[in-house]
Amino acid sequence: MGLTKSEIFTDQQNKLASRFKVLAHPARIAILQYIINQDACICNDLVEELGLAQATISQHLKELKNIGIVQGTIEGKSVCYCIDEKVWNEIQEEFNAFFNQEVKVTKCCP
Amino acid sequence: MGLTKSEIFTDQQNKLASRFKVLAHPARIAILQYIINQDACICNDLVEELGLAQATISQHLKELKNIGIVQGTIEGKSVCYCIDEKVWNEIQEEFNAFFNQEVKVTKCCP
DNA sequence: ACTTATTATCGTAATATTGCGATGTAAAAG
DNA sequence: CTTTTACATCGCAATATTACGATAATAAGT
Numbered sequence: 001m002g003l004t005k006s007e008i009f010t011d012q013q014n015k016l017a018s019r020f021k022v023l024a025h026p027a028r029i030a031i032l033q034y035i036i037n038q039d040a041c042i043c044n045d046l047v048e049e050l051g052l053a054q055a056t057i058s059q060h061l062k063e064l065k066n067i068g069i070v071q072g073t074i075e076g077k078s079v080c081y082c083i084d085e086k087v088w089n090e091i092q093e094e095f096n097a098f099f100n101q102e103v104k105v106t107k108c109c110p
Numbered sequence: 111m112g113l114t115k116s117e118i119f120t121d122q123q124n125k126l127a128s129r130f131k132v133l134a135h136p137a138r139i140a141i142l143q144y145i146i147n148q149d150a151c152i153c154n155d156l157v158e159e160l161g162l163a164q165a166t167i168s169q170h171l172k173e174l175k176n177i178g179i180v181q182g183t184i185e186g187k188s189v190c191y192c193i194d195e196k197v198w199n200e201i202q203e204e205f206n207a208f209f210n211q212e213v214k215v216t217k218c219c220p
Numbered sequence: 221a222c223t224t225a226t227t228a229t230c231g232t233a234a235t236a237t238t239g240c241g242a243t244g245t246a247a248a249a250g
Numbered sequence: 251c252t253t254t255t256a257c258a259t260c261g262c263a264a265t266a267t268t269a270c271g272a273t274a275a276t277a278a279g280t
């Protein structure tokens with residue numbers, strides 16, 4: 001037990017859920033918002049901006065990079081992070097496709 | 111450790127993340143899709159439709175009810191579940207408000 | 221070469237989530 | 251009143267996530 005039974009769900013359901021999961025942490029929301037607000041890219045500033053340890057920030061960035069929503073470019077001894085606009089828009093569209101399913105009004109819910 | 115440091119984030123960030131978290135499981139995605147596809151409400155069918163135990167389905171439904179996206183109405187000895195269209199739309203708008211932030215093209219990300 | 225700065229990764233402790241059997245509850249059926 | 255049906259809740263085991271100190275890796279500065 002304690003293990004999500006991915007095999008009983010469709011690929012689409014698993015993929016959608018895993019993308020929601022990446023956004024399901026306030027630190028990762030905060031990281032994305034910070035990157036967006038600064039017009040240039042970021043690196044260690046996140047450690048100072050949020051009150052989390054460097055290892056923790058690095059771990060969150062790794063998850064964001066895993067789904068491609070964030071990109072990291074090496075610039076000398078630091079790494080510059082930015083939003084991948086293409087992936088950003090793709091994810092928004094994927095979420096909207098889910099939410100745009102017709103919700104019918106039913107008898108039992110007033 | 112192991113505890114999310116909610117106090118260092120804004121209410122908006124925590125709220126948004128917690129809503130993403132509810133959708134971050136394929137069983138809950140599947141439950142929502144099933145309720146939407148059947149034009150009437152549901153109850154125990156979910157246990158047969160998905161291959162999960164009754165206790166597990168009940169737990170997932172509880173989380174969906176907690177954010178108000180799903181409503182349960184007692185109908186005799188069973189409970190009829192449906193989508194709360196108002197909350198459904200609110201959450202979609204909340205997500206879009208997040209995604210509609212302007213993503214600027216930056217120097218370090220080609 | 222040595223030191224410093226920046227980030228990634230490893231290992232680990234604390235906490236959370238997932239899943240399910242067992243049990244409790246309430247309404248319908250007999 | 252007893253049994254059955256449909257759900258909810260409790261308690262637990264397995265697994266996942268979060269956070270961080272320690273350490274490694276790489277590049278810049280001295």
